[in-house]
Amino acid sequence: MINKDVASISDAVADIFDGATVMIGGFGEAGSPVELIHALIDQGAKNLTVVNNNTGSGEVGLAALIKAGRVAKMICSYPRSMNSTVFPELYKSGRIELELVPQGTLAERIRAGGAGIPGFYTATSVGTPLEEGKERKTFGGRDYVLELGLTADFALIKAHRADTHGNLIYNKTARNFAPAMATAAKVTIVQTRELVAPGGIDPEVVITPGLFVNRVVTVANPAHESALVAAGVSYP
Amino acid sequence: MINKDVASISDAVADIFDGATVMIGGFGEAGSPVELIHALIDQGAKNLTVVNNNTGSGEVGLAALIKAGRVAKMICSYPRSMNSTVFPELYKSGRIELELVPQGTLAERIRAGGAGIPGFYTATSVGTPLEEGKERKTFGGRDYVLELGLTADFALIKAHRADTHGNLIYNKTARNFAPAMATAAKVTIVQTRELVAPGGIDPEVVITPGLFVNRVVTVANPAHESALVAAGVSYP
Amino acid sequence: MASRVAQDIPDGSYVNLGIGIPELIAKFVPEGREFIYHTENGLLGMGPSPEPGEGEPELINAGKRQVTAIPGASYFHHPDSFVMIRGGHIDLCVLGALQVAQNGDLANWSTGGPDAIPAVGGAMDLVAGVKSIFVVTQHCTKKGAPKLVEACTFPLTGPAVVDRIYTDLAVIDVTPAGFQLVEISPGVTFDYVQERTGAPLLPIASPTA
């Protein structure tokens, strides 16, 4: 019978392996699955490729994972933040690789990866340095570049409410990359504020249908990055 | 100030021109904007290219539009139904053109059209007669075909509730093609059971954000095709 | 056939059922298992037909018949529905067939006749994207011609896509070596099935071989 509830957060991330590609939801702190990321730090997997729009803030969550030296490569659109020096220091000293992708291209590449689309054309980045190495093609007199679908071994995302079938809804702008990442990862791991029985979410308002979700763990009162940073927390 | 409410259904479709491409929502009868289609029949535009998954049933709605000789070309995935001979008769006598597109490719082509994606690759139709004339490309050892984004001059869709900004929600499986079509048409025209003020739809559950919608007309008790067919109605 | 197929579906599977005999499978869920049914027109968690008079014209399946939704269901639009199909997120699809070739080629959408109205629906998407493709079909056509053949003569739905075939006579796997007999219906012999099959059948290996 279908029940995706996982009792402990350490069990939820136990099988993330060295060298895995891990998509992590969130735009800035909104939607960042802080507790899952901290569990991944505790778990110890290294040499990871991480897909996220940013590179974290302070020394918690994603920034802490990077600081701990577990991330070999970041795929992101905006690896700068006002309050974190973790990524810049590693990057300048050549200890972390960066694949810079325009934000909309990143979102669409993840969606394509989840949709079985190996490549699509976009006008974004045409005529810029980020076009380098990409195939160009003309449609209707305008130039476009070929971008490739992006998939991952795991996705770590944060939901507002889940049911035991894995159906999810999100909270406001915390939704951002999570629904697409859930489709693009082989194993999607969710931390949710609230877990309900099937039927506890109106079928009309489900954002991520359960077939995209493998594991759900309840974190009833998730931390916000900004609060941790303000409190001077450095994980672990 | 923003108010997309249109008083009469004839006003809503008044500017649909001869030769226009018109996307019409619905899968079978679910989501078919019957009253908008009938208004289009009354309006008289001809030589239309119509995009819909099917070709209608009986002699009402889309089937009536086709029967009236207004449709020069259908772009669809399944132009057969158990209770309509309108399309087959015109097709066999060479009086209507058909572009047959696999259902998922049709959906994705419409989404691509709305997303500014001129082309994408899919495995669907590779090695079949529907691959003819399409470019093939190999990704990761598997063959894919290039499919093109699809746009339209107008979209006619049916919502369950709308607000005056054009935000929409749908009813059950009547959602189908409508959200994508709303993004892919220059002018999106909506018939809704209910029209509310902004704030009357929870921002978390909006399916079609207002910026994709141009006109909303209230049809409080829309007809269902199956009921019209059972009653022997032939429009007009 | 429908109940036989249901026996082979693992617990927790996400399943898309084609129109016709495949639709019947939903009635035969084995004890202790739970399947979630997807219908490509925008519903995951499709339930049984509604009681007479309780159906809704806006809650239908891909065959355009009225259905219901189970607790835990979700509605979505067409592009998202085909993300599920084409992105490899549906475990199993059960389809009907006009012909299946020994290499797994499937023809099930058109006889290619000059008078036929071509209509493909979601079949090409399903065979290209779903992880496992089962076919349920009568072993022969109404005129007695084999539907399991060396090479399809009808236009393909997809090349080398079928994994397993359930007929009124047998259960047959498509393998790199060709049609592999897996199970034979009660009272039917190997020769009887082979005579009605348009390509060589590999016999069931004896358990001690």
Next chain:
Amino acid sequence: MASRVAQDIPDGSYVNLGIGIPELIAKFVPEGREFIYHTENGLLGMGPSPEPGEGEPELINAGKRQVTAIPGASYFHHPDSFVMIRGGHIDLCVLGALQVAQNGDLANWSTGGPDAIPAVGGAMDLVAGVKSIFVVTQHCTKKGAPKLVEACTFPLTGPAVVDRIYTDLAVIDVTPAGFQLVEISPGVTFDYVQERTGAPLLPIASPTA
């Protein structure tokens, strides 16, 4: 500058505001007009900053500042947000600039320096997809170098994308003939602006010409 830009935005426009000076435009909606603000992290109908202490960490804008949502707002995920941007559904985007060339080339994401951490965010998507691109910028850099130039020396955000430029000195259109002066700030002369501009300026046509 921000209030000047707001004067040029038509009633009913869907607008995306870049980080920095462009954000200020939201405070200057002219009487009788209504604009709907889009923020690419997933909100259409962005409202003003929350009252102190009433913000939410999960309701932020693209600059990662806390915001509010107006009645009629909607939330959506990133792919859908960029359908709006890249599909040409946003009427206007107002961005900052490092350099704008006379053909409309925009550079606003990187100085290309060897020590710079490259960070592009949604800028390349916005300039490629939004119908009109306005730039708001100081006319010169802090060191006095022109930001309006013959050709950009910094890496491009997009080629030939800028429609209009608002600076502390002037309002300038990008036309096929080059930079066309539209309006000049009070107390500033044509020569003063031209001296601080790295490419020829076409003077404002006299109304009777």
